[in-house]
Every structure is written in C-alpha cells, then in structure tokens.
Amino acid sequence: MIWQQITEAELNSFWQGAEQTIQPVKQKIDNISHTNQAKVLRAFQNIGVSDFHFNGSTGYGYGDMGREVLESLFATVFGSESSLVRNQIVSGTHAISLCLFGNLKPGDELVSIGSPYDTLQQVIGISGSGEGSLLEWGITYKEIPFDCTGQIDLQKLSEAIGPHTKMVSIQRSRGYQDRPSLNISQMEKIIQHVKALNPDIICFVDNCYGEFVEDREPPEVGADLVAGSLIKNPGGGLAPAGGYIVGKKELVTKAAYRLTAPGIGPEVGASPMGYRLLFQGLFLAPHIVGEAIKGAVFTACLMEKLGFRVYPRYNQPRTDIIQAIEFGSPDLLVAFCQGLQSGSPVDSHVLPEPALLPGYTDKVIMAAGTFVQGASIELSADAPIRPPYTLFLQGGLTESYIKLGVAAAVKKLLTVAKERSS
Numbered sequence: 001m002i003w004q005q006i007t008e009a010e011l012n013s014f015w016q017g018a019e020q021t022i023q024p025v026k027q028k029i030d031n032i033s034h035t036n037q038a039k040v041l042r043a044f045q046n047i048g049v050s051d052f053h054f055n056g057s058t059g060y061g062y063g064d065m066g067r068e069v070l071e072s073l074f075a076t077v078f079g080s081e082s083s084l085v086r087n088q089i090v091s092g093t094h095a096i097s098l099c100l101f102g103n104l105k106p107g108d109e110l111v112s113i114g115s116p117y118d119t120l121q122q123v124i125g126i127s128g129s130g131e132g133s134l135l136e137w138g139i140t141y142k143e144i145p146f147d148c149t150g151q152i153d154l155q156k157l158s159e160a161i162g163p164h165t166k167m168v169s170i171q172r173s174r175g176y177q178d179r180p181s182l183n184i185s186q187m188e189k190i191i192q193h194v195k196a197l198n199p200d201i202i203c204f205v206d207n208c209y210g211e212f213v214e215d216r217e218p219p220e221v222g223a224d225l226v227a228g229s230l231i232k233n234p235g236g237g238l239a240p241a242g243g244y245i246v247g248k249k250e251l252v253t254k255a256a257y258r259l260t261a262p263g264i265g266p267e268v269g270a271s272p273m274g275y276r277l278l279f280q281g282l283f284l285a286p287h288i289v290g291e292a293i294k295g296a297v298f299t300a301c302l303m304e305k306l307g308f309r310v311y312p313r314y315n316q317p318r319t320d321i322i323q324a325i326e327f328g329s330p331d332l333l334v335a336f337c338q339g340l341q342s343g344s345p346v347d348s349h350v351l352p353e354p355a356l357l358p359g360y361t362d363k364v365i366m367a368a369g370t371f372v373q374g375a376s377i378e379l380s381a382d383a384p385i386r387p388p389y390t391l392f393l394q395g396g397l398t399e400s401y402i403k404l405g406v407a408a409a410v411k412k413l414l415t416v417a418k419e420r421s422s
C-alpha cells in the first residue's frame, strides 16, 4: 500500500482499524487516570479544600490561605514534604532554574543524565552566551550519555560522581530529543544507585510532560526535588500560567529564596486573580492527561498504519505525553502542521510557516491553536526543519478533538502528497 494513493474509503478503514487496535491500550490508560483521579480527590478531601481557598490576595500576600492549601495539595499529590506552586514562576525552565540556582553553590558539580532540554542548556551554560549561567557562577557540569540501547550505564554514572557532585539531574521526558524517555521505575534504579554512592547527593527530576502519565511520581521513588510547568500536565488545561516545585522542605525553601529573596522565601507572593483555576486544573489533570495520551496512542497507530515511523509505538509503555512522527520530507511535515492548525478551536485561520527562532540552529514550525498561549497540554505540534523531519505532537483536552485535529492534518497531508505526485 502506498499511502499517497489512498482513497477516502481506505483511509476510513485504517481509521476504524486504528480505533479497534488501540482498545486494550485505552483500557490501561483509563485505569491509570482512575488511580490518579482517586489520589487527587483524596488529597482534596483530606486537606479540606473549600471555596474560600480560591480567593486571591494582594500586596505581600502574607497568610494567603489559598496559596498555602494549594501548596499542601501539590505536596500530598506528588508524595513530597513540601511544594512551591506559583503564578510568579513563569515557566518550566524558570522552575527548574530556581531549583538549580537555589541548591548549587560555586565549586559544586551538577551531573546530568543525558543531555538536558534546550532551554536548560543555556541555564547550565553549555549553549548560548553563558551569561548568568551556572558555569559562569563556578558550578561545574558533567553529562552521562545514553548508550546505544537507550540505557544509562550505571558504571559510567558511578565513575562520573565525585567528591564535588552535589546534584544529579534526571529528565523524565525525552522532550524534543532523540533519546528515550525515562519511566518511573528506571528513574528509581538511577536514584537508588546515586543514593548508594552518596546519600547526600540531591536527586533532581525535570518532570515536564510526565505528570500523571504513570501512577507514581518521582518523589515516590526517592527524588529529592522535582519541577514542572503548570501549562503542561498538572494545570489540566485550565491553569493560565505558572510553575511548581515539589520535594524536601529544605530544598524547596532554597528554591523559594531564589524566587523571592533569602529570608522571605515562600512566605510571600500574592495572587490577585485567585487560585480557582489552579485547584480545578489539578483536579482535572489526571483525566486530561488520559485524554492526551489516548489521542497520542490513536495518532501513533494511525500514522504507523499509513507507513510512517512513530515513537513511541501505540502499544509501548509511556511516561510522557509526547508523540514523535517521522515524515522524511519537509513539505509533508509542514503540511501536517498546517492541517493540524486548521483544525484548532483558536487561530484555525492562521497558517504556520517554518521560521528561525532565537536559540535554534534550524528553522522551526509550530502548530498551536490553544486557549492558553503556548500551553502544550493543549493539542500542539513542533518540529525543527531538519532530517529525518520528525514532528513532536502533544496534548489535547479531549480525545475527540485530538482525532478531529489529526483528521484535518492527515487530509492536508494527503492533498499535498497528491499534488506532489501529479
């Protein structure tokens, strides 16, 4: 079967075939969503959330009860001692940066499992100008590469860890890189290994895109400090902005000293707009993440049936919401993105084009018709324009909408392919 010549009837049969094929996988996703929903609900009940906790505060935000209750809720849900959940944390990168700058001092060494997310390379100082980076500040850095089987060589990790190693940083999601994601049990092994070498080393986890994909979170397997973005999974599509940090109290407090000031730390920070969307977003997050994964699994199955290489495959275990699809050609990749955008609820009339962005070496295309700017828990796709022309698709607030979006994308893809072959 050459997919370029597919008829509408054949596409329909692939579509139905994909829906059939993924049924058992969907059942497992529903089970995880249910477990996580129960965990979140129990936390709301045990903490005694009331509607007055949704009210905002002004000025310094001293004694802001909504903020305090929201933070104990996050700590409970993630199985950690303490948390910092703030609109003043502007992004995932900011939350991670607070953890690093708050807990590393000149002379300390940071060891990263695999190469970190693009924006963090600039925080560390291994790309960009280095200004304001950890390296400039006298914090040294080492990276343990994934081996050819996508594993971390624990022997190499042992050798890399030295007397100055203060923190080991683990990124759960592959992000937009050509490396595997690290699931919770792999993470557990790495953390146990590090702690056996030296229990004082801080095990930090970049949890972006991973929250609620499995039924355990990093603090439950020994992570000391964890950070992520509220416009990804744990905001449930409702959080308008913000980031979170969870972990040991002492380490979270040091991160808070960076967010505000030493001495003041987590005790201040007003939210004049109130907290309802953060509470409600967290409450919905297990379900929304389930919808996003069901959409990703469907897309993986359909695109594979059409002959594209996808990863993960529809039936492979997942620990994040990202779906990669290899297009092998720039025009097909662009067509899929443009079709996806045309199927969005917001900015459907806008035509995304590849463009150069600061910090990237190749042109990048992004499709995102989202309610919250840049929210990647909403259906969105990004790709650098370079071989093998891999698109990273993620999010979507309802499974039906993800399928409708993908239908629009596939339609545009077929139109462009037919034009090309005629």
Ligand SMILES: *Cc1c(COP(=O)(O)O)cnc(C)c1O
Binding pocket: 091, 092, 093, 094, 117, 119, 171, 172, 173, 174, 175, 206, 208, 209, 229
């Ligand atoms: C998104 C992401 C980040 C950074 O998040 P921003 O909110 O875009 O700053 C860091 N690490 C990973 C793995 C991510 O997916």
